[in-house]
Amino acid sequence: MAFIRQTLESFRFAWQALRSNLLRTMLSLLGVTIGIFAIIAVFTLVDSLERNIRDSLSFIGDKVVYVEKWPWVFGGEYQWWKYFQRPEASYKEYRLLSEQLENAEAVVAMSFKGRVTVKNGNNSMSSLIQGTTLDYNKISDVPISQGRYFTQQEIDVSRNVAIIGSDVAENLFPNQEPTGKTLKINGLNFTVIGVQEKKGESIINVGGNPDIKCMIPYGAFAKMFHSLNPNVRIAVKGYASDQGLLELESEVRGIMRTRRGLRPLQDDNFAINRPEALAQAISGIFTVLTLAGWVIGGFSILIGGFGIANIMFVSVKERTNIIGIQKSLGAKNYFILFQFLFEAVLLSLVGGLAGILLVYLLSFLDLGSLDLQLTAGNIALGLGVSSIIGIVSGIVPAFSASRLDPVIAIRAK
Numbered sequence: 428m429a430f431i432r433q434t435l436e437s438f439r440f441a442w443q444a445l446r447s448n449l450l451r452t453m454l455s456l457l458g459v460t461i462g463i464f465a466i467i468a469v470f471t472l473v474d475s476l477e478r479n480i481r482d483s484l485s486f487i488g489d490k491v492v493y494v495e496k497w498p499w500v501f502g503g504e505y506q507w508w509k510y511f512q513r514p515e516a517s518y519k520e521y522r523l524l525s526e527q528l529e530n531a532e533a534v535v536a537m538s539f540k541g542r543v544t545v546k547n548g549n550n551s552m553s554s555l556i557q558g559t560t561l562d563y564n565k566i567s568d569v570p571i572s573q574g575r576y577f578t579q580q581e582i583d584v585s586r587n588v589a590i591i592g593s594d595v596a597e598n599l600f601p602n603q604e605p606t607g608k609t610l611k612i613n614g615l616n617f618t619v620i621g622v623q624e625k626k627g628e629s630i631i632n633v634g635g636n637p638d639i640k641c642m643i644p645y646g647a648f649a650k651m652f653h654s655l656n657p658n659v660r661i662a663v664k665g666y667a668s669d670q671g672l673l674e675l676e677s678e679v680r681g682i683m684r685t686r687r688g689l690r691p692l693q694d695d696n697f698a699i700n701r702p703e704a705l706a707q708a709i710s711g712i713f714t715v716l717t718l719a720g721w722v723i724g725g726f727s728i729l730i731g732g733f734g735i736a737n738i739m740f741v742s743v744k745e746r747t748n749i750i751g752i753q754k755s756l757g758a759k760n761y762f763i764l765f766q767f768l769f770e771a772v773l774l775s776l777v778g779g780l781a782g783i784l785l786v787y788l789l790s791f792l793d794l795g796s797l798d799l800q801l802t803a804g805n806i807a808l809g810l811g812v813s814s815i816i817g818i819v820s821g822i823v824p825a826f827s828a829s830r831l832d833p834v835i836a837i838r839a840k
Contacts, residue, residue, distance in 0.1 A: 456731065456734075456735075456774055456775070456777055456778030456781065457734075458727050458728065458729075458730040458731025458732070458733075458734050458778070459727075459728060459731035459732070459734075459735070459774075459775050459778030459779060459782070459813060459816060460778040460779070460781040460782045460785070461724075461727040461731070461782065462724040462725065462726075462727030462728030462730075462731055462782070463724065463728070463778065463779045463781075463782030463783060463809045463812060463813055464724075464781075464782035464783075464785045464786060465720055465723045465724035465727055466721060466724035466808075466809070466812065467783055467786045467801075467805050468720070468785075468786050468789060469717060469719065469720025469721075469723075469724070470720065470805050470808065471786055471789075471799055471800070471801050471802070471805055472716070472799065473713045473716055473717055473720075474800070474802060474805065475798060475799045475800055477713060478798075478800075479798065490664060490665045490666070490672055491566045491567075491662055491663065491664050491665070491701070491702065492662070492663050492665065492672070492675065492676055492679060492699050492700065492701055493660060493661065493662050493663075493699070493700040493701075494516055494520070494524070494660075494661040494662075494663065494679060494683065494697060494698070494699060494700075495516055495660055495661070495697070495698050495700060496510070496513045496514070496515050496658075496697065496698065497510060497513075497698055498510075498698040498700060499698075499700045509694075512696070513696045513697060514687070514696065514697075515658045515659065516658070516659045516660065516661050516697065518536055518645075518649070518659055520659075520661065520683065520686055521534065521535075521536035521560070521659060521661045523682060523686055524661060524663065524679065524682055527682055528663065528675070528678055528679065528682070529678065530665060530666065530674050530675040530678055531663050531664060531665065531675060531678075532565065532664040532665065533565035533566055533663070533664040534562065534661070534662070534663050534664075535559060535560050535561075535562050535563050535565075535566050535661070535662045535663075535664075536559070536560050536645055536659050536660070536661055537557060537559040537560070537563065537645070537659070537660050537662065538557070538558045538645070538648055538649070538652070538658060538659055538660065539555060539556065539557050539558075539658075539660075540555070540556045540648070540651075540652045541555050541556075542555075543556045543612060543613060543641075545595065545599065545610050545611065545641055546599070546610060546611040547599040547600060547608070547609070547610045547611070550598060550599045550600075550601070551598075551599070552594070552595065552598045552599065552639075553639075554592075554595055554612075554639055554640065554641050555636070555639055555640045555641070556612060556613075556640075556641050556643065556648065556652070557640055557641070557642045557648070558642075558643055558644065558645040558646075558647065558648020558649060558652075559642055559643075559644070559645055559648075560582060560644075560645050561577060561579055562664070564576055565664055566662045566663075566664040567662075569590070569623065569637075569642075570623060570624040571590070571621045571622070571623060571624070572593070572622050572623065572625075573596075573604070573605065573621065573622040574590070574605075574606035574619070574620050574621030574622055575620055575621050576590065576621060577590070577620070577644065582644045582645070582646070584646075585644050585645075585646025585649075585650065586644060586647070587615060587616060587617045587618065587643070587647055588617060588618050588619075588620045588643065588644065589610065589612070589617040589618070589619055589620065589641050589642060589643050590619075590620060590621040590623060590641070590642040590643075591605065591610070591619055591622055591623070591640070591641050591642075592622075592623050592625075592637050592638040592640045592641070593622065593623060593624065593625035593626075593638050594625075594638040594639045595610075595638075595639060595640070595641060596619075600619075605619045605622050606619055606620060606621065606622065607619065610641075612641060612643070612651070613651045613652075615651065617641075617643060617647075623637050623640070625638055626638055663675060663679055672701075676699055676701075679699060680695065680699060683695070683697050728812070728816055731775075731778060731816065732775075732816050732819060732820040733820070735771055735774055735775055735816070735817065735820040735821065736771075736821070736823065736824060738774070739767060739770065739771050739820065739821050739824035739825070740824045740827075742767065742770065742824070743824050743827060743828045746828075747831065748837060750763055750828055750831055751831065751832075751833045751835070751837035752837060754831070754833035755833045755837060760830070763825075763828050763831075764825045764826060764828070764829035765825075766825075766828075767821060767824055767825035767828050767829075768817075768818065768822060768825040771817045771818070771820050771821020771822075771824070771825065772814055772817030772818060772821065773817070774817060775813045775814065775816045775817030775820065776810065776813050776814060776817060778813060779809050779810055779812065779813025779814075779816075780810075780813075782809060783801070783809045783810075786801055786805075786809075787801050
């Protein structure tokens with residue numbers, strides 16, 4: 428009980444000391460505030476970016492490889508001009524892969540045409556048109572809020588049906604049920620069979636923002652646009668294991684090289700892209716940002732730590748007489764040590780809380796597609812770093828105060 432009472436007494440002394448020197452307290456905690464703000468702001472930014480990218484990647488599929496002309500991540504010493512000489516992927520290659528692949532759960536061909544005006548009566552908007560084969564919902568997330576997905580017959584006969592995004596539904600069919608109604612795409616009537624759930628803005632939209640998209644059967648798309656846009660993207664869904672995905676990539680590469688007549692020593696003239704590779708490339712940028720945050724914040728915290736240590740030495744000097752009186756009345760060394768150490772930690776924690784508060788206020792700013800969220804883990808990190816800085820900065824002044832001779836301390840002026 429005596430230890431608890433003395434500990435609480437130490438807190439009270441520390442709080443009174445900070446209140447009695449408010450200006451000095453604010454100036455000394457400024458460095459800690461800036462340092463914690465820099466570190467936690469960077470961590471919050473990185474966490475928010477990673478969460479946004481993970482959400483975006485869910486729309487381009489997991490365990491999926493994309494066969495395309497261009498790689499998503501450039502590397503090595505491959506001459507850039509050779510990419511221009513590569514042929515585009517074709518619908519015939521999609522058919523070949525779908526027939527010959529043994530390790531694939533689904534094979535999909537898709538094409539895109541942007542900035543196409545879609546209409547319903549007097550309402551119109553610019554939309555992204557995507558033509559796709561049946562298994563697209565197996566390789567990518569297609570959450571339907573109203574209506575249904577395509578049927579095999581609709582894909583086989585290239586029926587004029589469409590699954591539209593939430594923004595398309597709101598603009599073309601305000602205050603109406605879109606399913607069953609007709610819209611015009613490139614002058615042709617398409618019946619709406621489904622509406623996708625609203626996704627919102629995203630940093631990465633491989634395959635386009637589904638909110639402004641109209642998905643139609645691949646055959647219907649080819650009739651309208653292939654004379655202008657012959658490009659095809661082929662997506663292949665693998666099975667759950669990483670080993671199965673590696674085997675799938677090897678199988679795709681072998682079929683594509685045979686199809687294009689490449690000799691053993693020739694380089695691939697196509698790219699096999701994986702969302703995981705894109706995520707890893709971006710995570711490297713996050714690592715650099717995190718390191719930069721630690722460096723910038725570390726310098727600020729170092730300055731703040733020296734400021735706290737200097738203030739604590741001044742506090743010990745100012746209260747030497749009081750320390751002597753306390754020790755003459757029976758105060759133990761650890762009581763004096765805790766008193767000044769608590770003061771340093773409390774000072775640092777107040778600075779850390781101020782920095783965390785600034786990050787929290789920053790999360791209310793409108794940053795477009797980036798939704799900043801201050802997590803409990805980052806708050807705990809900020810408080811932990813603040814506490815450590817307080818202990819390191821205050822331990823030497825607190826120890827010197829606890830070792831003062833009471834007789835000499837009482838005589839100090």
